[in-house]
Amino acid sequence: MGRTILAAVALLSVTALAGSATASPSSAGGHFDRPQRGFAPGETVLRDGTPEEVGLDPTPIDAALQQIAAWTERTPGREHPMYAGAVSLLVHDGVVVRREAVGKEQRYSDGAGTELPADQQEPMGVDTIFDVASISKLFTSIAALQLVDDGSVELDAPVAQYLPEFGVNGKQGITVEQLLTHTSGLQAEAQLWKLPPEQRIPSIMQLTPEHPPGTNYTYSDPNMITLGVLVQRVTGERLDRVVAERITGPLGMRDTGYNPPAAELHRIAATEFQADPPRGMVRGQVHDENAWSLGGVAGQAGVFSTADDLATLGQALLNGGVYNGSRILSEDGVAKMLTNYNDAFPGNAHGLGFELDQRWYMAGLSAPHTAGHTGYTGTSLVIDPLSRTVAVLLTNRVHPSREWGSNNPARQELAQGMARALAVRPEFGSASWFTDRAGTLTTDPLGPVSGPVQVSYSAFVDTQRDSDGSDPLLLESSVDGTNWQPVPVRAKGPGAPKDAQQQLAGSGHRSWWEVRGSVAAEPGQQVHLRWRYAPNDQYTGRGVNVDGILVADRDATLLDGELQADRLHPEDWTSTDR
Template identity: 80%
Template sequence: MGRTILAAVAVLSVTALAGSATAAPGVVHGHFDRPQEDFASAGTRLRDGSPEDVGLDPRPIDAALRQIALWTEKTPDREHPMYAGAVSLLVHDGVVVRREAVGREVRYADASGTELPADQQEPMRTDTIFDVASISKLFTSIAVLQLVDAGEVGLDDPVAEYLPEFGVNGKESITIRQLLTHTSGLQAEAQLWKLPPEQRIPWIMQLTPEHPPGTHYTYSDPNMITLGLLVERVAGAPLDRVVAERITGPLGMTDTGYNPPASELHRIAATEYELDPPRGMVRGQVHDENAWSLGGVAGQAGVFSTADDLAKLGQALLNGGVYGGHRVLSEDAVEQMLTNFNSAFPGNAHGLGFELDQRWYMAGLSAPRTAGHTGFTGTSLVIDPASRSVVVLLTNRVHPSRDWGSNNAARQALAQGLAQALAVDPARGSWSWYADPARPATLTTDALGPVSGEAQVSFNAFVDTQRDSDGVDPLIVESSVDGVSWNPVPLRVSGPGAPDDPQSALAGAGHRNWWKVRGTVEADAGQQVRLRWRYAPDARYVGRGVNVDGILVADRNATLLDGELETERLHPDGWVSTSR
């Protein structure tokens, strides 16, 4: 039968039709995205290549990049372009498979969006330098963990041990770990630029927690401002120097740092036209008002970087803390960045510095150890150890105004494009059934039997669906004796990441393993029975979908269906056969 695959980027109905998986040009037969348990080789260095070089299907990636380019202009659902420009960079197995710049790094003259004359607009470049906003928090976190590696601080030490002025107003017991995981109880925001310069740091030190430490998750800039001060106090040097000497310098991140020199202004993406404070068009200075008020260097913001430099940082962490022969973190420290310490706060998984398993921008790459961070200016970094992949999206979405909206759809689209490009080799034979996540799908058998009492169904399933606060998108197996009324088949599942208890439907994400599934089909002796596999994701679903393989139905006397040999007895609606 036809070997087709529909690779869907499930963001704003972006889809890429991949055609025949045996004959279509550009299709590759990659290795199964079996989750990697260990770090990549310490000697892995980034090199340019193609998706096909590392077993990726290029078409979902290219579909995502086309959509990212479209968002530089107005679309039917948006009053303004999503961003003036963007740089996208994708890494898999140490290979930079795509690097692309679209749009403009400078486009507008004022906060209203008046366009500059064409000869004054400046095109986006793949080496454009961006204000990465809160991605700066990762550099602060790494600097803290370097102090932990060196034995100079302990994660569960009170912050006040190193910053005595911090230990007032209920903050005496707040630990370094709680600042890194945003569970300190401190408030979310500060407006330091509205204070006289001499009062800004004392104001942070005098804060009173809104919640008892360790009892709430609140993503907090004061947490990271405090950690930046702690690094400076313990290291005996300004934060920007610590980052340059201990992180960006060793990793060869030559375009990364705070307060970029004026000589690089032509390469820097403009951000917002600010009226309050009255800064005009911000370019080459940090956008974040708090970091700006602190001289451009702060624990929560201030770093400028390029897509290639951030990819080096991502690969260093995939390598276990080393890149180009230079170790910046121990493997244990990297593991702690990838370990969720916030299990008490569902939906807010957090390692030491990194957000974890956030499907809203990691899309189909989401998994318990998938790490990342976003930045207010329109930036995002996703690091997926399970597939050894890095996704960098840098945009200037606040140019000319933060009020023009979010670029989360673009963050999702790029991560989803890479996720859909990864291979899922069949569990049995040369192909499996794949449910396109862009629309509901059913796979229905012929009438089977007559059966001699209850029958057993078994199959393999690769499941990447949602069952969380954002919705439920399960795979359901149903049986019918009349073809009209359908009843769920109770299922038992085995395999890595599989649920222990009997299931009425299958849902799960991030485990990236084939499950073995068995169920009992109730029917009276002499009846015929039909089975169907039904998958119905909602419009918000962003993931890799479902594959089913090795379908076998039998009663006590005979095999009723061998799905590998009797494909004509399976009737797909929305399911397609795929070799990867």
């Protein structure tokens, strides 16, 4: 109960401006450094357009899409293509700015990767239907929260209140909320397909938790299988009917559902060639063995969808639960999906259903309320309320074999391309200095000085921030241009650290910081300064900008970066107006 109350308090940050859902669109479209508050206008309906008309730079988007296309073939460092094909879709401020299909829906004939004859391979289309795997969990979660909205289910109630057979073997205290946040203590997996049909769901009800409820985060399929059973028990309808009647139907998601009809097989991306169980090349049936063993309808997997349909779902949530006049969830329900309930488990931020702030696939779009989910088949959905952006990447990366590797680099590439397309406007003048890779921005020798040197500048920092100090921006000084020492700095602004720091890192605040530091120097010395970005983690943010550099001693201004840009020497930094 206590954690629910704390989470409810946290909701205020999302819902305080919920009334803005009916306001006119902001003029901040296309900006990364002007975060939106509250929900998008409820009447926002997706339409096609160009990046330029909503203030985006198309160049990083196009570069990301080119790389995603390249991964449909063998690339350096990979034995196989990353996936047979992919569909990418990007939305900003209600405008679909890119929709692109590459590669093949079906390319291989067996698990070894034998290619079909060219005339039997089927090209990917923008309307290709994908098995979205664990993205299905979002539909189950929304269905459960709809029951919370109408009072049929209470989040802090024991699951056993709705499923009495669940309340055995230490599960009596597991709550609905704990299923949604993966903190129930249940194990990660269960191999239901190896059991007789009549034992599959009962075996989930009989599980013994691996950890006491609420003490551990474990991403768990049994959590969502149980939640799906709960939805069915409370509504009296099968989960697929609930999803169709209460989510996909009202939103007009015509290509989304379970067990797609055989007539649509030509539009469905193939997944894996399975030998155990002996299913052959799986296409048009759910890839997940447990969902397959449950008839294709389960809480953790089973949904098939298209990029356009998932974008519609994303926009409905950005709108506060309403789309094209149909409301599927209250604003409070959406806020619960976008608020972290897992503060006790750093790195595993989770709303009620959604993963939050996961840099490993959200890349530069990450922020505390950035929501998303991935699917084992190679799918991902990212929803960034701060920029009102949706990024959908659907691939068939398990075709023909799950052993061919991950498509995480493609997930990162698309999200990072979109983040880079959003502008960070200079704080001063017409340009700031930017980098998203290791590099330095070094001054000419300054001085001779009259004593200690004061440095001030503005910094926009969107980087990975872990306990090991990943991806720092450092200000360093030297008296000989060879040996460098960190300069402690203090930053002021939203999300800035409270105390003096030897390096700056942070993400999600989307604001410029005012930064000041002091360099000890003896009269008569010359001082060299440099800004150094040192990413050392594979999951980076949008990058860093520095602007408004001003250096002075007690007698004079030594450097005005706005007037003397020629005295700053970039190595892998660029001057940019966005």
